[in-house]
Amino acid sequence: MATKLLLTFAICRLIVTVGLTLDPTELLLLGVDAQLSVDPTDVKAASLDFGLLTGAQPPLAVMHPASSQDVAQLVKAAYGSNFGFTVSARGHGHSINGQAQTANGVVVQMSGSIGGSGVASGRKPPHPRVWPQERFVDVWGGELWIDVLRSTLQHGLAPKSWTDYLYLSVGGTLSNAGISGQAFNHGPQISNVHELDVVTGKGELLTCSEEQNSEMFHAVLGGLGQFGIITRARISLEPAPQRVRWIRVLYSNFSTFTRDQEYLISLHEQPASQKFDYVEGFVIVDEGLINNWRSSFFSPHNPVKISSLEPNGGVLYCLEIAKNYHESTASTIDQEVESLLKKLNFIPASVFTTDMPYVDFLDRVHKAELKLRSKGLWEVPHPWLNLFVPKSKIADFDKGVFKGILGNKTSGPILIYPMNKNKWDHRSSAVTPDEDVFYLVALLRSALDNGEETHSLEYLTNQNRQILRFCDEAGITVKQYLPHYKTHQEWVDHFGNKWDRFYRLKMEFDPRHILASGQQIFTPTNMASWQ
Ligand code: FAD
Numbered sequence: 001m002a003t004k005l006l007l008t009f010a011i012c013r014l015i016v017t018v019g020l021t022l023d024p025t026e027l028l029l030l031g032v033d034a035q036l037s038v039d040p041t042d043v044k045a046a047s048l049d050f051g052l053l054t055g056a057q058p059p060l061a062v063m064h065p066a067s068s069q070d071v072a073q074l075v076k077a078a079y080g081s082n083f084g085f086t087v088s089a090r091g092h093g094h095s096i097n098g099q100a101q102t103a104n105g106v107v108v109q110m111s112g113s114i115g116g117s118g119v120a121s122g123r124k125p126p127h128p129r130v131w132p133q134e135r136f137v138d139v140w141g142g143e144l145w146i147d148v149l150r151s152t153l154q155h156g157l158a159p160k161s162w163t164d165y166l167y168l169s170v171g172g173t174l175s176n177a178g179i180s181g182q183a184f185n186h187g188p189q190i191s192n193v194h195e196l197d198v199v200t201g202k203g204e205l206l207t208c209s210e211e212q213n214s215e216m217f218h219a220v221l222g223g224l225g226q227f228g229i230i231t232r233a234r235i236s237l238e239p240a241p242q243r244v245r246w247i248r249v250l251y252s253n254f255s256t257f258t259r260d261q262e263y264l265i266s267l268h269e270q271p272a273s274q275k276f277d278y279v280e281g282f283v284i285v286d287e288g289l290i291n292n293w294r295s296s297f298f299s300p301h302n303p304v305k306i307s308s309l310e311p312n313g314g315v316l317y318c319l320e321i322a323k324n325y326h327e328s329t330a331s332t333i334d335q336e337v338e339s340l341l342k343k344l345n346f347i348p349a350s351v352f353t354t355d356m357p358y359v360d361f362l363d364r365v366h367k368a369e370l371k372l373r374s375k376g377l378w379e380v381p382h383p384w385l386n387l388f389v390p391k392s393k394i395a396d397f398d399k400g401v402f403k404g405i406l407g408n409k410t411s412g413p414i415l416i417y418p419m420n421k422n423k424w425d426h427r428s429s430a431v432t433p434d435e436d437v438f439y440l441v442a443l444l445r446s447a448l449d450n451g452e453e454t455h456s457l458e459y460l461t462n463q464n465r466q467i468l469r470f471c472d473e474a475g476i477t478v479k480q481y482l483p484h485y486k487t488h489q490e491w492v493d494h495f496g497n498k499w500d501r502f503y504r505l506k507m508e509f510d511p512r513h514i515l516a517s518g519q520q521i522f523t524p525t526n527m528a529s530w531q
Contacts, residue, residue, distance in 0.1 A: 035064045035123075036106070046107040051096030052381040053457075057518070059107040060085065066123035068197055068205050068231035071108055075229065076203025078105070078514050086517045086524050089229040091142055091169025096384050097484040099224070100172070101518040108229060110142025111169045126232075130155045135237045136194055141171035141230040148235065149362060158240035158358070160186040164280075164415075165365040171230040175516075176482055177222050177430045179419065179440060181278030181322065184265035187423030190221035190430060192236040198228035201510025205231070219505045222430025224483075225516030226502070227509040241277075241324030244361040245333055247353050249319050249346035254398045257281065257317040260344045261418050262391070262437060264321065268420060273336050278322035283402050283414040285315050315402050317416070319346065324358060381447040383460045385467065386481040389441050390433040391418065393476040397441065400470050405463060409454040412445035429502060431479050431495055440481060443467075484520075491521050 037043075038061050047056040065071045071089075078087050086105030093100055093111075101107070112124065125140040128151035137152050137159075145159075146166035152158050162180040163173055174196075178189025186192060195209040198220055206228070208217035219227045251257035267275035321340075325333045341351070372378040389397050394416075402414070418439045424432055432438055443464070447457035471478045485491050492499050506513070506522060513522040 035070055037062050046090055046109060047101060049098060049100060050094040050382055054098035057098055057101040057103045059102055059105060061106050063106050063108045065108055066125055068199060071199045071229050071231055072203050072205045074106060075199050079202050079512055087514050088516050088518055089171060089225055091172030092144060092167060094168050096382055099518045110171055111144060136234050137237055138232055138234050139170050143170050152237055153240055156240055157237040159235050160238050161189045161192045162362060166363055170233050174221060174230060174233060175223060175225045181280040183419045184279055185268045190428050191423055191425055193233055194236060195234035196220060196230055197232035198230055200228045201514045218427035219429055221428040224519045226506055226521060241358045242326050243355060244322050244324050244358055245337055245355050246322045246361060250350035251317040251346055252314060254317060255395060256345050258394055260319060265418050265420055276321040276340060277324045280320040280415060280417040282318050283315060283416055284318060285402060285406050285408055285410050381457045383445055383447055383457060383464060385443045385464045387441045387478040388433050388481055389439045389478050390435040391437040392435060394439050396474055396476055400474055401467055405466050405470060411455055411460060415442040431498060433477060433479055486520060
C-alpha cells in the first residue's frame with residue numbers, strides 16, 4: 001500500500017514537472033512498482049555524486065531494479081510514453097560532473113549500496129557467476145569491482161585489468177574505459193569483456209559480443225551510457241596472484257622518468273618473468289613531504305623529505321611498479337625485480353619496497369578513503385581533470401603544467417603513466433590520442449573551504465581551465481578521459497572521426513535521447529513533441 005502511494009506521488013510529480021496530462025495508469029502498468037521509490041533519502045542520494053560540483057539534481061524517482069527485465073520495462077515505458085521522461089543508470093555515483101544524474105526522469109540505481117524498496121522487497125540482482133573452466137565471470141551491471149574480486153577469488157581467479165579504486169560499478173567503468181597500471185599489458189577494462197546484456201533506449205534487451213550484435217557491443221564499451229544500460233557483463237579472468245611486490249623509485253629528471261616508463265610498457269609482449277605487472281607514476285610538486293593521501297607507502301615515522309632528494313626545490317617524479325607472484329614462485333621474485341630495476345635510471349638510494357597480499361594491493365585506495373572519511377575530507381568537492389596526453393607532447397606538458405601552471409601546491413595526487421594504444425580496441429567508443437603511446441595525467445584534487453585560496457574550488461576550477469587553454473594554445477592535442485563538455489561542437493571535436501558512427505548509433509539505439517542525459521551530449525527530445 002505504502003509503495004503504491006509513493007508511486008502515485010511519483011507519478012503526480014512527473015505530471016506536475018512535465019506539465020502535461022498523463023494517464024497515471026501508464027506508469028502503474030509498468031509492473032515495476034516494487035522498485036520505484038520517491039523516498040527522500042533515495043532521491044537525495046541519487047542527486048549527488050563524488051564531484052559535488054553540480055549541485056543537487058534530484059530525479060523524480062529512483063528505481064532499484066532486481067533484473068534486466070525491470071530495467072527494460074522502465075525504459076520501454078519511457079520510450080513509448082506520450083509525456084516522456086529520461087532514464088539514467090547510476091552505478092556508484094563516482095562521477096565528477098553529474099554524469100549519472102537526471103533532473104526530469106528516473107535514476108536507475110544499479111549498485112546496491114542504497115537500500116531501496118527493491119532491496120527491501122527481498123528481490124535483488126543476481127550474484128556474480130564464475131565459470132572456472134572458461135575463465136570468465138558473469139556479473140550484474142551494478143556490481144562493484146570489489147565484489148567481483150571477492151567472488152572470483154573463491155575460485156582462485158581474478159579479472160586482469162583494474163581501476164585504482166574498486167568501489168566503482170562494472171557498468172560505470174565500462175562506460176568509460178577502466179584504467180590502471182595493468183592497462184599497458186592487458187588493455188583497459190573494456191578490452192577484457194566477452195559479452196554484455198544491454199537494455200537499449202527503446203527498452204529492448206540485447207545480448208551483444210564480438211559475434212552477436214557487434215556494433216552495439218563496441219559502441220557500449222566506452223560509450224558513456226549513451227546506447228544502453230549494461231545489465232550483465234562477462235569479464236575475462238586469470239589465475240589470481242597471491243602476493244605483490246610493490247616498488248616506488250624517484251626521479252628528478254622528467255625525460256629519464258618517462259623514458260623508463262616507456263621502456264617498461266614496451267615489455268608488454270615479454271614473458272611474465274621479464275616485465276612488471278603494473279606501471280604507474282605520480283608527480284610530486286608540493287613542498288615538504290612526499291607522502292600523499294593515496295597511500296601511507298612511505299613510512300609516516302620516517303617521512304621522505306623532498307629537499308633531501310631534490311635540493312633545488314624542483315619537481316620530483318615517482319615511478320610506481322609492481323610484480324605479482326604466487327608463493328610457489330617466491331624464490332625467484334627478488335631476482336626478477338632486481339634485473340628489471342637494473343635497467344632503470346632512478347635516483348640511486350631512492351627505492352622504497354613493500355610486499356603485500358594481492359587483494360590489499362588492489363584495494364589500496366580504500367584505506368586512504370577510510371582515513372579521509374574519518375577526517376571529513378572525503379565528501380568535499382572534487383574538481384578532477386583527467387587527460388590523455390600524446391607521448392610526443394608529454395615533455396611540453398611537463399614544462400607548461402607541472403613546472404609551470406601548478407606552482408608548488410596541488411591539493412591532491414597527480415598521476416602520470418603511459419599506455420599502449422594497440423591494447424585498446426579502436427572499434428570501442430572510447431577516445432584516445434592518435435599516437436602509439438599516450439599518457440594518462442590525472443589531477444585528482446580536493447577543494448577545501450579552509451581559507452587558503454589555492455585550496456578553493458574556484459581556484460582549482462580556474463586552474464583546470466588554464467591547463468586546457470595552455471594545451472590548446474601549445475598544440476598539445478589532449479583527449480579528456482571521463483570527458484565533460486557543454487557544447488555540441490566540443491563533443492563533436494572530442495569524438496573526432498568516431499563522431500559520425502557515435503551519432504548514427506545513438507539515433508538507432510536511443511532515438512529519443514532518453515539515456516544518460518547527465519553526460520550532456522544529446523538533449524532529450526522535446527518532451528512535448530512526444531505527444
Ligand atoms: P556512475 O558515476 O554511477 O556513472 C557514470 C556514467 O556511467 C553515467 O553516465 C551513468 O549513467 C553510466 N552508467 C552507470 N552504470 C551504467 C550501466 N550499468 N550501464 C550503462 N551506463 C551506466 N577510473 C579509472 O578508469 N581508473 C581509476 O583508477 C579510477 N579511480 C577512481 C577513483 C575514485 C576515488 C573515483 C571517484 C573515480 C575513479 N575513476 C577511475 C573514475 C570512475 O571509473 C568513473 O567515474 C566511473 O564512471 C565511476 O563508476 P560509477 O559506478 O560510480 O559510475
